[in-house]
Amino acid sequence: MFKKVVLVEDFQGENQGIAETLTEKLAIEELQSEFYCDKAFNRLKVALKKNEPYELMVTDLFFEKDHVDRKLTSGQELIKVARAQQPELKIIVHSMENNPSHVNALFKEDKINGYVCKGRRGMVELVNAVNEVFHNRTFVSPQLNLTAANNSFELDAFDRAILKELANGLTKKEVSDKFKKENRTPNSESTIDKRISKLYDEYKAKNTTSLLFKLAKEGKI
Amino acid sequence: MFKKVVLVEDFQGENQGIAETLTEKLAIEELQSEFYCDKAFNRLKVALKKNEPYELMVTDLFFEKDHVDRKLTSGQELIKVARAQQPELKIIVHSMENNPSHVNALFKEDKINGYVCKGRRGMVELVNAVNEVFHNRTFVSPQLNLTAANNSFELDAFDRAILKELANGLTKKEVSDKFKKENRTPNSESTIDKRISKLYDEYKAKNTTSLLFKLAKEGKI
DNA sequence: TAATCCCTTACAGGATTCTGTAAGGGATTT
DNA sequence: AAATCCCTTACAGAATCCTGTAAGGGATTA
Incomplete structure (x- = not known):
């Protein structure tokens, strides 16, 4: 299993719940919780320089604005810079976003490894996702495939x-x-x-x- | 401190995080987690009949639709029926909603006792809210008052x-x-x-x- | 080369929107 | 009671929207 994981999620309750799941259900040894994209990117950078890189990042997409200045304002921006810096990093997105085309874009453009919808089975799915990604497979929340068939039309x-x-x-x-x-x-x-x-x-x-x-x-x- | 609390939140991660906070930080002895409004209302009803009523309900406002049929589709509906059945029940809402007028309506019409915004300090604020409500005071997330001054205009x-x-x-x-x-x-x-x-x-x-x-x-x- | 398809463009007319003027009624103030 | 204010309603004209028909051009196919 992954040993070194960074979690990026701005909602404190959600962050805590995910952290508990990752450490207890998946026995992640070194889990770093972050609430801002910039801080998370710093963690990745420092760890990489020390030659002790993170293996997995679990991140949300939307981050609420507050009094803190920020360069990276969304999960997607974080993913882009993280990918550029550390191409072999595994990335799982955990978000409320349920638009199949957006999620597809994340897989195609940003080469994410898993996508989990926040919801009633979010943690069950996250555990599955981490396991799948650990074995070099991808994971997508099942409810997303269903909706993908519905609205196939795209705005150009x-x-x-x-x-x-x-x-x-x-x-x-x-x-x-x-x-x-x-x-x-x-x-x-x-x-x-x-x-x-x-x-x-x-x-x-x-x-x-x-x-x-x-x-x-x-x-x- | 409250002894018997019901938590109603459909996101599994968030639910887990709140549950951990309530049991560990606030030493709630009997905490019941629910993912659907209808199930939560049933819990309240049964407990009341047994003469062992819940003292506090912490609930979200928006609940995702899924395959399960439901009568109560939102936190607000749950609050209305719960209030009608058990007027002395303390209610704290924990939600992403940050429209001051909606929150005001919850306090005025539905007599909720506390309102906590989901966010980076959600759990810290929730702990404060539970303490305040336990002492028969109300609690509102501080960031809400700030935004209240901005958009004074209301749609009737x-x-x-x-x-x-x-x-x-x-x-x-x-x-x-x-x-x-x-x-x-x-x-x-x-x-x-x-x-x-x-x-x-x-x-x-x-x-x-x-x-x-x-x-x-x-x-x- | 001719036929066909698809996209772009023009035009036109009936429906709808937007904005202004004006009148009437109820509530409050003087 | 008179004056004032605010909300409701009517009407009207210019601008805009919506829909249909039709023509031209580029790309593909026969």
């Missing part, structure tokens, strides 16, 4: 660009003008209209307002 | 009703018609127009779309 860059401007209160004509001014293409009002209409169908929205609301609620934008 | 019931329908994609005329049909007043299209225009000013939104988007992002609706 053009969709996101339009939606971002609409969310800021621009009219479609203003979006078109802005795109033209910035030499982004396609940019005609008609094409933008068409794109949005397609999104209405895909998300079963009746108009721009309900579309943006739904997407915001689902955390897609 | 009429605002919320309008926004809910707009979010579903209804036009203002349809909202007006629906209100008339349901004998809700005021209901004229003009008045609804006026209300929404006022919200534009208050939330610095340019149109319905940006208004709904902003409110959704801030979690106000």
